[in-house]
Amino acid sequence: MTLDGFSEIAVDLPREFVALVTLNRPERLNALSRKMREELATALRELDKSPDVRSIVITGAGGRAFAAGQDLSESRHFSAGDVDQWIDDWTELFECVLNLSTPTIAVVDGYAVGAGFQLAAVCDFRFASESARFGMPEVDDAIPCITGMWALYELIGRGRVSDLILSGRMIDAREALEWGIVTRVLTKEEIRSEALALASNLAQKSPKVIELDKRMLARLMLQRLPEFEAFAKQAHTLAFESGDPQEAMARFLEKRAAGRSV
Numbered sequence: 001m002t003l004d005g006f007s008e009i010a011v012d013l014p015r016e017f018v019a020l021v022t023l024n025r026p027e028r029l030n031a032l033s034r035k036m037r038e039e040l041a042t043a044l045r046e047l048d049k050s051p052d053v054r055s056i057v058i059t060g061a062g063g064r065a066f067a068a069g070q071d072l073s074e075s076r077h078f079s080a081g082d083v084d085q086w087i088d089d090w091t092e093l094f095e096c097v098l099n100l101s102t103p104t105i106a107v108v109d110g111y112a113v114g115a116g117f118q119l120a121a122v123c124d125f126r127f128a129s130e131s132a133r134f135g136m137p138e139v140d141d142a143i144p145c146i147t148g149m150w151a152l153y154e155l156i157g158r159g160r161v162s163d164l165i166l167s168g169r170m171i172d173a174r175e176a177l178e179w180g181i182v183t184r185v186l187t188k189e190e191i192r193s194e195a196l197a198l199a200s201n202l203a204q205k206s207p208k209v210i211e212l213d214k215r216m217l218a219r220l221m222l223q224r225l226p227e228f229e230a231f232a233k234q235a236h237t238l239a240f241e242s243g244d245p246q247e248a249m250a251r252f253l254e255k256r257a258a259g260r261s262v
Helices: 034-049 080-098 117-120 135-142 146-167 173-179 188-203 206-223 223-242 244-262
Strands: 009-016 017-024 055-060 065-067 104-108 111-113 125-129 133-134 170-172 185-188
Touching: 009 034, 017 034, 017 188, 034 055, 034 080, 055 065, 055 188, 065 104, 065 117, 080 117, 080 133, 080 146, 080 206, 080 223, 104 117, 104 135, 104 170, 104 188, 111 117, 117 133, 125 188, 135 146, 135 244, 146 223, 170 173, 185 188, 223 244
Parallel strands: 017 055, 055 104, 065 111, 104 125, 111 133, 125 185
Antiparallel strands: 009 017, 133 170
């Protein structure tokens, strides 16, 4: 089974009952554009309906990043009036992943930053390569990190969430393992095969029992999402009205462009 017609993700079945979904913008460190988010949600829903798929591995192309967060080339032009739809789009993606009957494994090789970190956080398992780096650096772009707070709060608690979102610092794979963010840390050579091995193991278990367990796990995560979503809209509106995020993102993109030209 394959799903064709996507331009920013790739989908294939490398072994029986296991789907591999690849975020496929390596030149942009797999930054999550609106189109990528839409393609990812579409693919995941279709895979979830297939009797031939019993587990899903999600990874990033290029070996440098799982996903480098929101595509800032899109959000740098936002105004306060764009916020509600933007937050709704992210909520739809996170709800999609959490509501899947099929278990998901995020394979993080390189950076998982901002919304990319959040995407990994709502998967059922997270495998990290030794070079993986995790962070919520929205504060450095003058953007509130409200859905990031929601995605991580149950996983690592208030103190560690405060550390990440207020400092904007990155943590390495070993610290992520100590904090319980990732399930395993592996070499670059091992990570995909080990994730596929777990996916194959999950595929042998009762799909109905997996579905029922995941339904309750999703309920626990989703019960507070409307509260966070509502505040995210307020917070982002106030931030974008100030103009600070637009200026910070423009500086970052200019700095990145200058670095590339050297």
